[in-house]
Every structure is written in C-alpha cells, then in structure tokens.
Amino acid sequence: MTTTADEPDEGMKARRGFVARSWDFARELWQVLIRPSSVFGLGVLVLAGFAAGVIFWGGFNTALELTNTEKFCTGCHEMKDNVYAELRSTIHFANRSGVRATCPDCHVPHNWTDKIARKMQASKEVWGKLFGTIDTREKFQDHRLELAAHEWARFKSNDSLECRNCHSADSMDITKQSPRASVAHQRFLFTKEKTCIDCHKGIAHHLPDMRGVPGWQ
C-alpha cells in the first residue's frame, strides 16, 4: 500500500502500516496452517486436537454451569440485597414442601441455544456491574420498571417457558386448586388465551411502578 500526496496524515500512515503488518501476519499463519506438518505425526496431531477439544469444551461448560448458580448471581450485592432479598419471602423460596426455584430456574432458558443467547445478552449486565448502573437501592428502584419489562417481554415471547419447566398445564389438577384459580386457568390458560406472566407478575420480586402496564391500575 502506498500513501499518495492527497493523504499526508502521519497517523493514517501508521494505521495503514499496522493493517498491512496484520495482513502479512495473517497470511503467514494461514500458510503454516494449510501446510502439512513436517514434525508431528498425524496421530499425534489428531490426539492432541482431541484432547484440546475435550479440555476446551469441558472448561466452557464448567464456566457456563458456574455462572448459572444462585451463588454466582447473589455474589453481587445488587442481586443479593434487592431481588434475592425480595424472593426469600415468596412462595418460590419458602413453602410447605421445600422445593424452591433458584435464580437461573426462571431467568436463564434451560435449552442450550437459548441459554447461550441469554448469556450473550447478559454481557450487558456485566457492563452495568462495572459502571454501577444499579449499585444503590435508589438506582435499582429507578431501573426497576425497565428491568422488569425486559423479563416480562421475554416470558411473553416464549410463552412463559421458564414457568412451564416446572408448572405444566397438563399436570395441573384444577380440582385441587381454589375455585378462583381453577376458573381462571380453565378460561385463560387452557384456551391459550393468556400465558402465565400475563396474570402472575410480581410473584417472586416486588413490582415496579405499574401505571400503564396492561391489567394494572
């Protein structure tokens, strides 16, 4: 690449130099990669690749599982002092049978592709943590509607999938429900007119300012 008289800028020249050098490096690397190895045997390469693959995948999965626990979620005071504290008094934490939902049960999709997509979105939450977007109770309250709206939208669009991972409409015995619940589920849930989140907002955490939210005053 050459610089013309029209572009006398020194910085531009340096950047072009960097681009050119990177390109050369990439080409060299490519040449190494496509040429057959003259030192290692094919078996060694295959086995080493296999072992590296196992280690990479295992590590990836371990990291994924490690960041998918309540301990990890409540490691930050933002979650521990706000949403986790609120969860503790609800039926999803304390109930007669002792079966409880942890953070990822509701907030991270269980199947792999959706989970990875959600994990990628969560990089914005890392940004929020670094810059202290909700590092006080007041800031958290200010963002509460926005944060809740994200979750409501996600539940609405996937037909409350994370609720249904435990609460199956097929397994619901409406004769064991209160008359009110049984009527509502027959009218709205079984007919697929509504999904869980349409009625069951604010069951695990406190509600944001609900003015303007459909169905609320």
Added chain:
Amino acid sequence: MMKRFGIALLAVAIAAGASSLTAQTVTSGLRGPTPLNDEGPAPPMTPMRNTSEREVRNYPEQPPVIPHSIDGYQVDLNGNKCLSCHARARIAESKAPMVSITHFMDRDGQFLASISPRRFFCTECHVPQNTANPPVSNDFTDIDTLLSRASPGGRR
C-alpha cells in the same frame, strides 16, 4: 392505730390475692389453661377461607369480607394487585365484583375518575377470613331478624 391496722390488713389481702392469682389456672377461650404469668404455646396457624363465594354482610355498612386468600398481594405506591381484578375496567374479564362507587368519592363527596387515594389500601377495611373456630361465642343478631320479629322488644 386503727388506720395502721387497716393498712396492714390491706397489704396482707393484696399479697394473698396476688399469690392465689398466680397459682390459679384461669381457663379462658383465648388463653387456654395457661397461667396468667406464663406465655402459652402459640396456636397453629389455620388456613384462609378460600371459597371465592361472596359472604353475607352482617350489617349494611360492613365492608364485605374477602372470601379468598390474598397471600403475597402487593398493595402499595407501585401497584394494587386487588385492582387488577376488582377495578372498574377489569371486572368484565375477571368476573369479580367492582369496587363500590363510594370508593371514587373524596372526603368532600366529590366523585373522582378513579379510586380515591383514601380508599386505595383495601385491607384497611376488607379482610380475608380465617377457618379458625371463634374462641369466644358471639350472639350477634342480624338487623333483618330483629325487624321481622313478631313482637317488639328485646329477646334479652
């Protein structure tokens, strides 16, 4: 002399009364046989009445009781869970009774467009019912029973 004897007698009487009170087991519907200076075991909590069937008011002014469980219902500045069924605009879908029109009135009797702030907190007047047996009996008589009595005058 007489006065001093009187005071001594009174002191003895109070002491005797106090000791017999502490020793006595007073059986009352609320306390059970626990002595007055002891704290008895808390009775187990009984479930809420959850029939969803409207209950008769005992007198015309009585705030209707809530015939269903309201566990975890949030009623505060941010929202009112009760109103997501009982609000004017919600009853068509929910089939729940609408909040009375009196609840739209401010304290000067002027009707507002929505629930008056002073009527916002439902459980100040409306309460859910427990399935517990009343520990104290109640001989309350409904006004209609009184009105329809053949002869005037009290039963008591």
